[in-house]
Amino acid sequence: MNFFDAQQQAKASTLRLIIVFVLGVGGFAASISMLILSIDHYLLTGKFIPKHFEEALFIRSFISVIFIVAMASFFQYFLLKDGGKVVALSLGGKLITRLSQDKSQQVLLNVVEEMAIASGISPPSVYLLSDGGINAFAAGFTYNDAVIGVTQGTLDQLNREELQGVIAHEFSHIFNGDMRLNLHLSGLVYGIVFIGAIGRFIIEALHDSHMDRYVSRSSDNKKGENPIVALYLLALGLMILGWIGTFFGEWIKSMISRQREYLADASAVQYTRYPQGIANALIKIGAASEGSSIRSSAGGTYAHLFFADGITNFWDHFFSTHPRLEDRIRRIDPSWNGKFIPREEKSPKPPKSSDNTVQSQFSPSTDLASVLSSPMVIETLSRIAQQPGNQNLKYARTRLEALPDSLHIMSANALSAQWIILTLLLSAENITLLKQEKYLKNSSPMLYKNIETTYTKMHDLPRSAHLDLINLSIPSLKMMSEQQYTAFRQIVIDLIEMDQVVSIWEWSLHAIVLTPLDREFGFSKPPRERYKKIEQIQEPLSVVFSLLIQTQFGNEKRINESIEALKTALVLPTLTYHRDVSIDSLNKAFNEIQCSSYAIRTLVLEQAIHLLGSDGTHFDDDIEMIHALGSLLLIPISSIEIPE
DSSP, X not given: OOHHHHHHHHHHHXXXXXXHHHHHHHHXXXXXXXXXXXXXXXXXXXXXXXXSOOXXXXXXXXXXXXXXXXXXXXXXXXXXXXXXXXXXXXXXXXXXXTTOOXXXXXXXXXXXXXXXXXXXXXXXXXXXXXXXXXXXXXXXXXXXXXXXXXXXXXXXXXXXXXXXXXXXXXXXXXXXXXXXHXXXXXXXXXXXXXXXXXXXXHHHHHHHTTGGGGXXXXXXXXXXXXXXXXXXXXXXXXXXXXXXXXXXXXXXHHHHHHHHHHHHHHHHHHHHSOXXXXXXHHHHHHHSSSTTOOOSXXXXXXXXXXXXXXXXXXXXXXXXXXXXXXXXXXXXXXXXXXOSOOOOOOOOOOOOOTTOOOOOSSOTTSOHHHHHTSHHHHTGGGOTTOOOOHHHHHHHHHHHHHSOHHHHHHTTSHHHHHHHHHHHTOOSXXXXXXXXXXXXXXXXXXXXXXXXXXHHHHTTSOGGGHHHHHHHHHHHHTTSOHHHHHHHHHHHXXXXXXXXXXXXXXXXXXXXXXXXXXXXXXXXXXXXXXXXXXXXXXXXXXXXXXXXXXXXXXXXXXXXXXHHHHHHHXXXXXXXXOSOOOXXXXXXXXXXXXXXXXXXXXXXXXXXXXXXXXTSOOOHHHHHHHHHHHHHTTOOOOOOOOOO
């Protein structure tokens, strides 16, 4: 399978279908407007076909219909404002944690964590559905609030390679923005349905009030003087156009969703470099007695989110959001014989080592900074917001296996995960450390004792493992109550401000941890896109890049060279350098940059990564800052992709 060609074909088909969908919504609004013109003319003359086109009325009607559809879309969007967990709970999902004793659930969590760490994000929360069919889903607005759901049938019937293929497919939906796209499309269809529902409501109201009998007398009303007739005809027209619009809207939406499924399949092959994993998962669905069915009544509503069709009735299959199993399998494995019998093939073997342990090109003890300083990965480091490759997954597995089990388990608990984060904030300077210890003892002697114990466990841990622990802890921290988070958040801020100076590490940890948690608990709102041109955020960029330059160079010549290089790369000839950058000014700058388009934020992050590696080496501080920048700019950062 040429997964790059498959991805390009799926993206091109999606774009064409989205254009058709938007044009269809415009055509629907125009049809409703023409209906209103006809009814208006009927009320005035008794005839339905106007001799003159009333442009002003048409424009007002068109704008009104678009407004109603947009409001309905916003309402649908608002219902899911709390992210993917709303979908998981409505489907009857139950949260899986590291505390589970079920081995298959532990394997699932391992696969999800490996994929997340390789992608440079915190692992999504994982929910288990009790269904016996083989299926999974990803839901949420962004990777920060995304969740993964898996059925019990998936755990019972798939091996690790097949499960990894399914999870890679779902991660593709997260990174390709399919969740947000599907939500917008569903909202637009809901708006069309709402228009039709208005017509049905009017007809039912006329019927209940017995006013519809006046319709039969309309033959005596040659000039359309009876408004009941006009109202009835308008309602009937809204119902018919609403039904037609919904029919074609659902059909186009299903076509778009099918292309995104092809894209996710191709991406899953790219992630794992093992096509037979996801192919066998699809083959097993075809062979299973329950297939991929979902029993929940909400299954139809969220059908577009699943790995495979979760519904079984004919009408839903007509608007199926997924391609036929046979088509998906043949795209992945053209040599498939058409029989739903999984092939027993050996998965790719990792390179052998002297101790016969599974490891990537770099051993668990290799420091991440030395890996990133290698010339062969300096360039690939700039490939952000991209899918992790097979080597990334191997390296992520090695890193996770190197973590002590006790710390891994601690990161899975909302309370002990707090101790990990607070321990990482303890200062290396004795004076500041004494102040922090006194503060913690006064706040809670028990908290201080637990942090002291945690510090002992983490003391010999390589610094490169700190980011992994942070990312593993974030899903657990989201399980805190709002009151618990408020208290935890204040302790974090107090420990950072203890010495009146915010270090790069403290700023990075603050950004990586509190940015997603603040949105989870309502302390901040997702930024709205306001800036389409990079010139609009020139001053905030000057502040951010000034700080980054200061972390790299003290030489005036190198500073000037860096500024000139950035001016060229960003096409900002008036970019300025600030010698004094405060944390407040930095936070304000990021608040502005967050409101720029995804393309601008991606460019900013690319240039930041290049700048931090411009001295030929990426130290631990650089890596931590890169992750902080990714969190603040709402862009997932893939781990190193090692050329094979």
